[in-house]
Amino acid sequence: MVFRLNSHILSRIASGNGHGEDSPYFDGWKAYERDPHHPTKNPNGVIQMGLAENQLSFDLVEEWLKNNPKASISSPEGLSAFRDIALFQDYHGMPEFRNAVAKFMAKVRGDRVTFDPDRIVMSGGATGAHETVAFCLADPGEAFLVPTPYYPGFDRDLRWRTGVKLIPVECDSSNDFKVTREALESAHEMAQLDGIKVKGLLITNPSNPLGTILDRDTLRSIVHFINEKNIHLVCDEIYAATVFSQPDFISITEILGEDDMQCINLDLIHIVYSLSKDMGFPGFRVGIIYSYNDAVVSCARKMSSFGLVSAQTQHLIASMLSDDEFVEKFIKESKARLAKRYQLFTRGLEQVGIKCLKTSNAGLFMWMDLRGLLKEKSFDGEMMLWRLIINEVKLNVSPGCSFHCSEPGWFRVCFANMDDQTMEVALSRIRAFVNKDVEARKLKKQLRWQGSLKLSFSARIFDDFINSPHSPLPQSPLVRART
Template identity: 70%
Template sequence: MGLMNKQQKPQLLSKIATGNGHGEDSPYFDGWKAYDENPFHPTNNPNGVIQMGLAENQLTSDLVEDWVMSNPEASICTPEGVYDFKAISNFQDYHGLPEFRNAVAKFMGKTRGNRVTFDPDRIVMSGGATGAHEVTAFCLADPGDAFLVPTPYYPGFDRDLRWRTGVQLLPVICESSNNFKLTKQALETALNKAKQDNIRVKGLLITNPSNPLGTVMDRTTLRTTLTFINENRIHLICDEIYAATVFGHPPFTSIAEIIEQDTDIECDRDLVHIVYSLSKDMGFPGFRVGIIYSYNDAVVNCARKMSSFGLVSTQTQYLLAAMLADEAFVERFLGESAKRLGQRYRVFTGGLSKVGIKCLQSSGGLFVWMDLRHLLKEKTFDSEMELWRMIIHEVKINVSPGSSFHCSEPGWFRVCYANMDDRAVQVSLQRIRAFVLQNVEVKVPEKRPCWQSNLRLSFKTRRFDDIMMSPHSPMPQSPLVKATT
């Protein structure tokens, strides 16, 4: 008996707990680990890794801080608000505070230009968009069923929708030849392949604005998706968590606008569901405010029961209900957020263009889809990973390789630019330029360009070994990349 115990140890944990469903071995998460081990700080650790793999919006934190200081009664943890402490701390209804659901519904309409309204009774809370996606998957699909997802897509979906539900994600291949735009042909190809493989497809998941592309789906594409899901009787899940991060053209169009305004298109509303959160638009990822908005009554009822596993704290609901109900603040916040995101986008992409790096043209999100295909030794994903490892460990910037987003073409990288201050942006641009200009002599006008500052390098007829004298670019020469101007 003792010998048997030594040879056959019992399985103490579940298959889910011991499996690889979380996807933590992805380069997407590996980059975070590199940052955690050696984080950049302008004075304490100037040669550390700069975090550009995290899609956080910190550009408007000062506006929120000012509002909180001016409205202390909105918190039950202040002398001005403590009189509501007992009532709020004892509230347990998983429907949520009525004033919170009303405020969120109104805010969702505001972020969509007030072109559509949302019913507070269809607002279901969850612990961030992560929890909202998992609950939605539980409601719509059984283990082994699948959702179609256009590529490239957010790596966290592999965790959020698959890990504990047993649901599969099947890629809908989109390509750079048309700027990764979703087409009817791509949808039909993916669906037909699933049928050939005897996989039951229960829905289509789209992200609008796109993560990682930063692009906004036009009305024609949204109509195509509605027609597709209606013809095939599958669900449509629309992740709209970046709705208020749009800073350019085209403007954001919600799927809610299509089904309510385009009366010429056939649409079974029971098939349409929206996932939203305040993590990106407001910069509140730590508050864990996720929203499921479904036009299907059965889904609303089921999701509300399941929300018990990931409710938003009533303290958070209470604070945000007051903040989002302040129309003057919301108006100013959304306008200033779009302005600052647009400015940061132009500064960052403009800096990259100085050394010949192009990005996919975008108008939303907190990131750019950077094209480094010309820096690959070979047009392979192995070469992409080699380049990515150099960027992480030598250039010391955490960016995310396209392969972790299931991109079908090697050489694309997602770079986040809204989670840092202006100084860190300039240091990151300096490092990227130094990397690209390795062993390259670059001529610039004698007059100092206006885009240069004391934190940027002047590359005038300088070689890479000279550039490497910068304390912010601790990178040795490497034969991996031979860039040309």
């Protein structure tokens, strides 16, 4: 006899939807997995533009690995270290690993700040780091404020297993989605009115999905806000080394070193970092918690036993990041390649009238403004457009609603996870899509004008005409979507 597991047998957490997978952000990934683009095997498949990966500088890493075979215990040259690495490692992390990471974190911040290796805690990627921090700082039912738009994975990382709530701090395009003191105060007040205890504020700097950085005045305002409210500040700085043009990135650590910050309670400040974006190593699962709070460091270090970075990975990373010449070259070249790809992609979009957030100068993506292509100015209209882009244009871009954006029509599009050829294919598809829409709008305008001359084209007749397979004009997916 075969028994099937029913949801009521599982825990509420396991059987619930707290993972947040029921989202167009993750649905886009699934569409890609079902029909992935390949230049020869499946040229008409979906192109993955919803995954923030940095694949532009892999050749630099591969070159270093060839020249430093002893860094890997899997090579004949590194085999002598195998026994020590394969045996049990303390969850504090190898000293050489923590030293190398602390040094690298300072380097990508322009060596304007330093980090104490004894405050570095390992975790299985930024995902595990965020959950650990949430576990340390808040009880179930308590909340973090998060400026919008924000990374959809936060709904999973911070909430699913901790029971912590996230309260959006609404930001909009009127000031390029800048975080303001007024917006923070409003969200905090609303939480109090709803009887929700706010334990912290989570910011991403550089921002995912905006690709912007927080300026010095904004960071100072944020620090004063959390200090006055006596709540924690969690700074996600995992894109620190992806800033490819001026102004430079400013870490929260740099702000804390200013003369007038002596009154700030450092126990409230915590940084989440990883090597997934800056180095392009998401598969290595190297997440970092850096806290100024001794109790948080102690608790997080104990919890790290649930998601340790493998000793083999620590050994390799420690060797690589200790090579000053390589690190210097990698950071400089990676920024240059990101800048070039960004320029090429934005130029391609501009050719068909698509603009992106103008203040973006970081990250592996851009915040694309498609408000002009919406059939209706609503989130239903945004979802309609997104389905057309996924199903007909065959591009996985992520709609703004999945990032909790307050305005419909914005999309995040990733540009660093593909080669030049694939980028050109993606741009050609976008151009064809927009041009079809332009032609359809011209035709509709023409028919409306003719209608004013008593030519009997009802809206339904027009729709039947433009959707007809015998129509000699290009068919617009935007028009077809009305039925």
